[in-house]
Every structure is written in C-alpha cells, then in structure tokens.
Amino acid sequence: AQSVTQLGSHVSVSEGALVLLRCNYSSSVPPYLFWYVQYPNQGLQLLLKYTSAATLVKGINGFEAEFKKSETSFHLTKPSAHMSDAAEYFCAVSWEAAGNKLTFGGGTRVLVKP
Amino acid sequence: DAGVTQSPTHLIKTRGQQVTLRCSPKSGHDTVSWYQQALGQGPQFIFQYYEEEERQRGNFPDRFSGHQFPNYSSELNVNALLLGDSALYLCASSEPSGRAKIADTQYFGPGTRLTVL
Numbered sequence: 001a002q003s004v005t006q007l008g009s010h011v012s013v014s015e016g017a018l019v020l021l022r023c024n025y026s027s028s029v030p031p032y033l034f035w036y037v038q039y040p041n042q043g044l045q046l047l048l049k050y051t052s053a054a055t056l057v058k059g060i061n062g063f064e065a066e067f068k069k070s071e072t073s074f075h076l077t078k079p080s081a082h083m084s085d086a087a088e089y090f091c092a093v094s095w096e097a098a099g100n101k102l103t104f105g106g107g108t109r110v111l112v113k114p
Numbered sequence: 115d116a117g118v119t120q121s122p123t124h125l126i127k128t129r130g131q132q133v134t135l136r137c138s139p140k141s142g143h144d145t146v147s148w149y150q151q152a153l154g155q156g157p158q159f160i161f162q163y164y165e166e167e168e169r170q171r172g173n174f175p176d177r178f179s180g181h182q183f184p185n186y187s188s189e190l191n192v193n194a195l196l197l198g199d200s201a202l203y204l205c206a207s208s209e210p211s212g213r214a215k216i217a218d219t220q221y222f223g224p225g226t227r228l229t230v231l
Contacts, residue, residue: 004156036222043118043204043222044157090156099170100208100218101147104156 002027004093006105014113019063019078021108023091026072031093033074034102035065038088047089050074061085086112116141118223120205126229127195135190135226139207145169146188147220148180151202163188192228200230 007022025031032051036044048059055067061084065076074091088109092102119138127133139146145164149157159172163182182188186207192199206220 034219041224043224044206045222046219049219092156099162100220101159101162101170101172102149102157102206102220103159106156107154 002031002093002095002103004091004103004105006089006091006108008108009106010109010111012111012113013081015083016080019076019081019085019110021076021089021091021110023065023074023076023105024072025074025091025093027093027095029095030069031095033065033067034092034094035059035063035074035076036090036092036104037061038090038107040087044090047076081110081112083112083114086110118205118207118221120203120223120226122226123224124227124229126231128231129195129197131195131230132191132193133195133228135192135203135205135228137188137190137205137207137223139186139188139205140221143207143209143221144186145208145218146182146186147206147208148188148190149204149206150174151204151225153201157204160190195230197230200228202227 003026005024034049035047048057050067058064063078088107091105121136147162148160151157161171166182177193179191202225204225205223208218208220
C-alpha cells in the first residue's frame with residue numbers, strides 16, 4: 001500500500017540555521033508530492049508541490065524541496081530559519097489511481113529558538 | 115476573494131448524538147473534500163464531492179455521510195458520535211476541472227474542532 005513517512009515528529013532549530021524536514025513515500029507508481037504548513041488553530045496552507053516537472057521545487061516563504069526518485073524522498077529545506085517558521089509541516093502525496101485525494105504523513109512540528 | 119470557510123468553529127457533542135458541519139468552497143471551485151485530523155496526527159481523507167455526488171471515499175464508516183449543494187457548498191454529517199470522532203475536521207476545495215486532475219491544489223479551510231464527551 002502507498003504511504004508517506006515523515007521522520008521526526010519534532011524538530012528544533014536555532015533562528016538563522018538550516019531547516020531540514022524529511023519525507024519519504026512508498027509507491028510503485030510516480031506520485032505527486034506536496035508540503036503543507038499548519039499554524040496553530042488554522043487550516044493547512046500549501047508551501048509547494050511537485051508534479052513531475054523540475055525535481056527541485058521552490059515554494060513560498062523561502063522553502064524548497066527536491067524530489068529524488070532513487071531515494072523515494074521529498075525533503076523540505078529552508079536555508080535560514082525565522083521565528084515565524086514555527087509551525088507543523090505535513091508532507092502529502094497523491095497518486096493517479098487515487099484521484100486527487102491526499103495521503104498525509106504524520107507531521108513534523110518545528111520549534112525555532114532565538 | 116474569500117477562501118474556504120467552515121462553520122461552526124468549535125462544537126461540543128455527547129456520545130450518540132449527530133452533528134452537521136458546513137463548508138463553503140473558495141470562489142470558483144467546484145470540488146470539495148473532507149478530512150479528519152485527530153490530535154497529533156496528519157489529516158485523513160474522508161470523502162470528496164463533485165457535481166453533488168460522492169466521487170471518492172476513504173476508510174470511514176457509513177456513520178460519516180455528506181452532501182454537496184448546487185452552489186458547491188458541502189455538509190459533513192456524523193451519526194452516533196463516538197469519543198474517537200473528536201478531531202479537527204478540515205474542508206478543502208479545488209479548481210474546476212471537469213475530471214479531477216491529480217495535481218490540483220487543494221485549498222483548506224480553518225477547520226471545525228469537534229469534541230465528543
């Protein structure tokens with residue numbers, strides 16, 4: 001069965017440091033991949049998505065992610081963390097056979113230390 | 115341009131009761147999906163509505179049902195509430211496509227927090 005795994009339920013980074021959030025998927029067919037951010041008491045906001053064009057995808061707020069088929073990964077990075085990046089981040093996938101329903105990972109909560 | 119809106123914001127029910135949650139999609143969107151997000155977990159797909167019909171369904175019991183109206187707004191109904199139904203219920207809408215494109219972006223509302231006592 002297709003699935004999504006986010007390594008690390010909590011990540012703590014210092015302000016100005018690199019943010020790296022890991023996402024791996026399990027699928028026998030090419031997926032479409034998404035990263036969403038959720039701020040406290042809010043819904044989900046799309047950061048970026050991969051749809052089989054360029055493997056390096058740039059999103060909003062300085063985030064980017066790279067699709068690596070050989071590693072079945074879609075890790076999210078930001079070179080320099082800002083206090084406003086403190087939130088929960090979700091990786092999600094959709095597959096052709098599943099229509100456009102999203103399957104989400106368990107989420108990674110990011111804490112930014114001053 | 116209003117985004118996806120949901121009502122109510124919070125709701126408290128007791129076991130065995132029934133609840134109805136409402137969603138208005140982003141302007142111009144015709145497809146509505148519902149997700150359940152339990153505390154500390156990622157959202158799980160419940161079902162999706164397009165042209166007033168349920169197009170896809172996740173692994174949820176028949177106690178969960180929905181409806182889509184001609185103006186594309188949608189309702190999620192849950193009967194015989196269980197304690198385990200306590201969660202944030204998220205509605206998402208996506209752009210008109212005739213047939214759902216796999217990479218369509220889904221835009222999420224703020225959610226309805228349901229507490230079952």
